[in-house]
Amino acid sequence: MEKVAYKINIIGAGVSGLIAAQVLENEGYSATIYEATDRAGxxxxxxxxxxxxxxxxxxxxLDAYPMAKKYLDFKALHLQKFLPGAVIFKNGDQNTLGDPLRAVSLLFPTLFANIGNFSDKLKILKLDRELKGMSLEQLFASEEKSTLEFLKEKGFSDDIITSFFKPFFSGIFLEPHLGTSSRMFQFxxxxxxxxxxVLPKAGIGAIAEQLVSKLKNTNINYSSSVLQVLEGKLILKDGRELQSDFTLIATDPSNLVPNITERSTHWKSCHTFYFTTPKRNIKRPLIGLVADQNAIINNIFFHTSLDSEKRGEDELLSVTVVKEHRLNETELTKRVMEELRTLCGIHETTFLKSYHIKEALPQLSNLPYTVTPxxxxxxxxxxxxxxxxxxGSLNAAMITGEIAAKAILKEINAKYL
Ligand SMILES: Cc1cc2nc3c(=O)[nH]c(=O)nc-3n(C[C@H](O)[C@H](O)[C@H](O)COP(=O)(O)OP(=O)(O)OC[C@H]3O[C@@H](n4cnc5c(N)ncnc54)[C@H](O)[C@@H]3O)c2cc1C
Structure with a gap:
């Protein structure tokens, strides 16, 4: 059978589905993607x-992700760099904590920051060295505990944990307790x-757009939701039944395949608010962390501290909320604006838009670095x-897309060639 004659269907035009399509194309196959929404990404x-x-x-x-280096053209994305550090808002003060070895301008503010003690700052550098000496495989084979337990065992003070690690990593893990696996933290x-x-000059979505633009022999059907996946066929929501030699489910499979034993994924959610402001009080591209235990805001960022392809007249500020709460959208927006004033000293804000992302990151444990076909x-x-x-990471989405495509290629090689 000719390579192009195989009916290989991919469900989902997210990063994992797009990488899978690329790997198949590289070997001369052409897949068809069914995407529920009206665009890729x-x-x-x-x-x-x-x-x-x-x-x-x-x-x-993160430009060190091995899979991003492999599959993305960094130059074409015009990556804009964050400074390695953060501005911490605590008790009405604003302190900068950074990696002075890589951003010399952050040396003095870091040493004199009123956050953590001197021993914490040395431990941060020590952990950096320790992890540089470990391979990703070694790191993912290490004993798994919660990130909070890991940091305590490493001897970090409560102050640096609550003022820096908690808000910084809560913004990444999208949960406020540092209950996420220590393997993920170390990674x-x-x-x-x-x-x-880094961020592409045209925004994070440029990553997906670049992946789509590289596909030459893949057909993407947008607004095409798949209802069910059966052996050898797909059923679309509009009732169509399609023959499928190979189906790659590049999304949560739990509702798509009948009688699967796999537990359904639990998801972590977050809210991101966008505001415009006439001026920014963090001049350089540093993430702002709110280190107040009672605050609803976790982190903020002035997107206009980075160069962007398109920008309005004012400064653009994003605010991320990861804590559980019972506020409705209006109450939450009001609370966020109030905290921006009282905790971050940002007084003039105009609400632009908010995103409530209910399925933002999968909640998982016993994390491996990679998988087998x-x-x-x-x-x-x-x-x-x-x-x-x-x-939950772009690196993981890319790994699984690559390996799932390779599993299909392996099957074809074993059975048909
Ligand atoms: C707020 C937020 C912050 C994040 N921060 C970071 C970060 O800083 N760094 C990082 O590395 N990662 C981050 N991530 C995670 C990263 O975005 C994901 O790991 C990655 O995008 C997942 O890609 P995916 O292909 O696995 O899944 P998805 O992107 O979820 O793609 C699945 C696709 O399948 C489609 N689909 C679903 N069901 C069907 C169906 N029945 N029929 C047809 N199509 C269907 C969906 O519409 C979607 O397009 C963040 C995610 C969020 C939401």
Whole structure:
């Protein structure tokens, strides 16, 4: 059978589905993607709203991710770099804590920051060195505990944990308790230590757009929701039945395949608010953390401290909320604006838009770094990919997309060639 004659269907045009399509194309196959929404990207999208680029939730790319280096053209994305550090708002004060080894301008503010003690600052550097000496496989094979337990065992003070680690990593893990696996913490810490947090000049969605633009022989059907996946066929929501030699489910498979034993994924959610302000009180591209235990705001960022392709006249500020609460949208917006005034000293804000992302990151434990093709092969015709198969990260989405596609290629090679 000719390679192009195989009917390989991918469900989902998120990062994992797009990478899978690329891997198949590289080997001469052409897949068809069915995407429920009207555009590609999944959780990685950017809207243009009133002239401002708004990402669907504040997120960053870490340029040390091995899979991002492999599959993305960094130069074409015009990556804008964050400074390695953060501005911490605490008790009405604003302190800067950074990695002075990589951003010399942060040396003095870091040493004199009223956050943590001197021993904490040395421990931060020590952990950096320790993780640089470990491979990703070693790190994911280490004993798993919660991030909070890990930090306590390393001897960090309560002050540095509550003032820095909690808000910084809560913004990444999208949960406020540091209950996330210590393996994930070490992975992210290592990636921060070996590279920088960056954003494409056109917003995070440019990552997906670049992946789509590289696909030459893949057909993407938008607004095409798949209802069910059966052996050898797909049923679309509009009732159509399609023959499928291989189906790759590049999203949460739990509602798509009848009688699956796999537990359904639990998801962590977050709210991201966008405001415009006439001026910014964090001049450089540093994330702002709110270190007040009672605050609803976790982190803020002035997107206009980075260069962007499109921008309105004012400064653009995003605010991320990860804590559980019972406030409705109006009450939450009011509370956020009040905290911006009282805790961050940001007085003039105009609300632009908010995103409530209910399924932002999968809640997982016992995290491995990677998977085998066999683990992503559910049957001779059904395969799975997506970050929920590993851990919530672009790196994981890319790994699973690549390996699931390779599992299909392996099956074709074994059976048909
Ligand atoms: C707020 C937020 C912050 C984040 N921060 C970071 C970060 O800083 N760094 C980082 O590395 N990662 C971050 N992530 C995680 C990262 O975005 C994800 O790991 C990655 O995008 C997941 O890609 P995916 O392909 O696995 O899934 P998805 O992006 O969820 O793609 C799945 C696709 O399948 C489609 N689909 C679902 N069901 C069907 C169906 N029945 N039929 C057809 N199509 C269907 C969906 O519409 C979607 O397009 C963040 C995520 C969020 C939401």
């Amino acid at each position: 999944g959780r990685v999208k950017t809207d243009l709203f009133n002239g401002y680029q708004l990402d669907h939730g504040f997120q960053v790319l 992210i810490y290592k990636m921060f230590g070996e590279g920088l947090a 066999e683990q992503l092969r559910w049957s001779p015709t059904i395969y799975v990919a997506g970050d929920q198969q590993l851990y």
